[in-house]
Each structure stands twice: as structure tokens, then as C-alpha cells.
Amino acid sequence: MKTHETLAQQEFVARQLRRRQMVVLARLFLFLSVLVLWEACARTGVINAFIFSSPSRIVRCFFSMVLDGSIFLHTGVTILETLVSFFFVTAVGILGAVALWSSKSLAEILDPYLVMLNSLPKSALAPILIVWLGSSMRTIVAAAVSVAVFGSILTLHNGFMSMDPDQARLIRSLGGGKREILFKVLLPGSVPLIISNMKVNVGLCLVGVIIGEFLAARLGLGYLIIYGSQVFKLDLVLMSIVILCILAALMYQGIALAERRAER
Amino acid sequence: MIPKLEVSHLCYSYHTMEGETEALSDLSFQVQTGEFLAVVGPSGCGKSTLLSLICGLLKPDSGRILLDGQPVLEGDTRIGYMLQKDHLFEWRTIRSNACLGLEIQKKMDPDHEKKVEELLKAYGLGNFAEARPSELSGGMRQRAALIRTLALEPDLLLLDEPFSALDYQTRLTVCDDISTIIRSRKKTAVLITHDLSEAVSAADRILILTRRPGRIKDTISITFPKEADSPLKRRNFPEFSVYFNEVWKILKE
DSSP, X not given: OOOOOOHHHHHHHXXXXXXXXXXXXXXXXXXHHHHHHHHHHHHXXXXXXXXXXXXXXXXXXXXXXXXXXXXXXXXXXXHHHHHHHHHHHHXXXXXXXXXXXXXXXXXHHHHHHHHHHHHSOGGGTHHHHHHHHOSSHHHHHHHHXXXXXXXXXXXXXXXXXXXXXXXXXXXXXXXXXXXXXXXXXXXHHTHHHHHHHHHXXXXXXXXXXXXXXXXXXXXXXXXXXXXXHHTTOHHHHHHHHHHHHHHHHHHHHHHHHHHHHHHO | OOOSEXXXXXXXXXXXXXXXXXXXXXXXXXXXXXXXXXXXXXXXXXXXXXXXXXXXXXXXXXXXXXXXXXXXXXXXXXXXXXXXXXXXXXXXXXXXXXXXXXXXXXXXXXXXXXXXXXXXXXXXXXXXXXXXXXXXXXXXXHHHHHHHHHTTOOSEEEEESTTTTSOHHHHHHHHHHHHHHHHHTTOEEEXXXXXXXXXXXHOSEEEEEOXXXXXEEEEEEOOOOTTOOSHHHHTTSHHHHXXXXXXXXXXXX
16 A cells, blocks of 8 residues: 655655665775775884784785685684584573473572583683693584583573463463473574574684684684784784684674574 | 362462462352353452362362363363463464464364364454464454364363453453354353453353452352343343442442
8 A cells, every 4th residue: 555655755765765875885984994094004104014914915915825725724614613613502502491491490400500600701711621622623612612601591591481471371271281382382482582692602602712723723713813923924813803803794694694584 | 960160169379488378268169061150359369360270270279170070180171261361472373373272282183274264264364364463453363362272172261351451442342252252152161350341241140259368259140131142232231230230249348
């Protein structure tokens, strides 16, 4: 039922579109001006290009690593480790929260430990993990999982407990038990919560992977950052950080896409 | 003849760390097949507790509840329970919401599915089977919830203030709708409400409970002329205000 638009409506739409265009342009302008300023300062010697690097040096470094293929290996390893730990965090988070939900006593027994483990700075665990698990991918995944998993369990459990008790009554009055409550109400009703928790988790997993790679890796972007800073190849460090920025944004967008799918 | 529902010497108390609260004390009544019973009482008199006990979600401290002479079990499928809110799930279509009970009972066969389809059509939801609950009005949602209950073909319907979440106008029409449906299907029903006019307009008999702990204060049989065959019509008859005042007086005593 689309009627003829009034002049005021057309003006409103035009104003909104103009504003949106302005936002996009301003973003682009901000990005480009930082690049140009950085490059100019490096070339004129305002900043020392050896320490602060410059966009052109980063690009050159990137292409040289593309040519010998090493950049794909390091980025690939970091992505793989992040995805594996993200998978574990999501699975253990959901299973753990369901377990706590299904037993009130278990939840009360474990609560202080989970709260404590959640607030513990996980980087403190990394050296122990190296000793226990060796300098391998296992250590890095374990570090990443430890960063995100406790918070995930607590958040999901809190969400599960806020379910309307009348919904459980409905299922029970229809002859269902705990199993039906779980699969017909709790899990399908918690999809938005689980996805928003996944968004947090993917970021935390990346943090954990980088911590792990700092300490116990010969591959990965975290390794490149540490290695680069030790041999004073700041181009390498900054390039790795740029790639990390892009990775973080892409993974977040990937889950946002899944979210829009789920809403439909 | 065995009554449809027989409640005898029912007692129930709630326990918390702060102490014990007696909710119902020595409650006895019967409901005959096809009868529509309304239960009214001051708030907190244990009305909802009574329904939870009847459908087996709570176990009585003492006393018996018999349906067709048989004790009720938890999640008894002979009993359909309608809650205050419709609790239709947004991630399901109206049809699949209506089939929820069948799914849980593992009765999703073509016969039952066809029956749900007929119910949806009969009660004006035929074109909304694929819609999401949020696309429906409050009245339509409550009808969908009734179909979800009726799909399991219960012998006894328990209605726990099913209209109280609706605005006044919708409430009148939905109450009219739902009670007409229940009567036309010759179902036995127990309606819990704090709205006296709703009780008088819908029920055959009204049970009035006391303040906590709930006991039976009085029962009143409601009879209207034959033409007053729906709650909205009943409201226009002089008997309506007579019964209303009578119930009101007993409640206030």
C-alpha cells in the first residue's frame, strides 16, 4: 500500500541519504589522511621511518612476504588457531551452561570457582601451559580457550536462568520433561544470546591466540610481532597488526552475518 | 455417576527458608462432565496453586484429585492448561506452535496434523498458519494458544486467567470466543479469574474462595435463559447484575 509520498517525506529521505553519504566520506577521509600524514612524516624525516615504519614500507613488506608465500602460512595458522579455539569455547560454553542450568546444586557448587577463574588474568596461565603442554599449537589453543570459556559459561548460564518459568510450566503441562524444555524452549529461545556471546568470544579467542603465539610459537601473526620487535623489523610488526585488525573485523562480520540469517 | 473432576480434602503449603505458607486448606469440590466452573477469590488465595495441583505440576500435601475416578499424574495429557500469557514461540510459525503439544507427545501423524489444520480454519487462523506470533492480534494469539491445548484432545481444560493480559475490549471478545468454543466442543472447564463479571458471564457455577489459606466460602449456580448462550449476551440480561452483586457481597463478607 504505497501512497504518493509527500514533499516533506521526500525531503526527509533525501536528508537522511545525504547524512549517510557524509558519514561514509568522512570515514574514508579520516583513513586516507592518517595514511598520508604518516607517509609524509616518515619521508620528510619528522618521524624515524626505521622505528615508526610507514604505509609504503608496510605495503612493501607485505608484498615481499606474499611473494615468498610466508604471509599466508602465518595468517593461516593464526586463523586456524582462532577458529579451533572459538569452536571449543562455543561448544564448552553451551554445554557447561546447560549443565549448570540442569542442576541447581552443581551451579551453586561451581559458582565461586567459575567467578574466580573468569576474573583471573589468563596471561598468567600461559607460562604454565607451555610447561605442561609444550611449545605447540595445543598450548596456544588452550590459552585462547582459557581466556573466553569461563565468561562464556557464566554469561550463557545467567541468560538461561532468566527464562520465564511459565514457559517451562507450559511444556510440562503439555507432558514434556526437562529434555523438552531444553530443546523446545531454552535453546531456540537463546539463539540471540548465544550469537551475541559468540561475538564477544571470537574477539577474546583472538586475544588468547596472540598471547599464546607471543610465548610459544614459531608461526602465526603473534610470533611475527614478537620476532619483528626483537630484530627491530618494525615494518613486520605493524604489518602483522594491520592484518590482525582486518581479521578481527572479518570474523565479527562473519558472525553478524550468521545473526541476520538466524533472525530470518 | 462419577464426576469428571473430584477434589477432596486438598491441602497444600509452600515452603521457603523464611517459613511455611499455607496456601490451600481442606478444599473439596466436584465438577460434572461438560460443566464450566469458575473459581474466584481475593488475590493470593491460592487460585493458581489449585490449578497447578489439578494438572499435576504440584503434589498435594494431603487429599486426592481424581479425573474420571483416576488420580492425575504430572503432565497428564487428559488435562489442557491455558496460562495467562499465550507463550507462543516467536521462532515457530502459528501452525508449528499449535503442534507443540503433539510434537512433545510424539503424536505428529497425518490425522492429528489434519485436525490442527481444521481447528486453525474453524477459528479464523487458516490464513495465518505460516505467520509468526508477533504478526497476530492479542485475541488471535490466545485462540492459537487454545488450539495448541485442544490439539491434544484434553478431557478437562484449566484456564488460569487466560484473558488478564489483554486490553479490556479484546478481553471481552476473546472471553466470548473462547468460552463459546469450549461449550460447543462440550469440554469440561475450570476457569480461574479475579474478574467477577468474567466469572458470571462465562460459568455454570462459581466457587468462591476465602483469603489465604484458601477454603471454600460458597458456591453459586448460575442459570441464564436459553437465549443467553454466550458471555457477551449474558451481560445484557438482568440476572447478570443480580449474580454479580451476590458474588460481590459474599466476597466482601
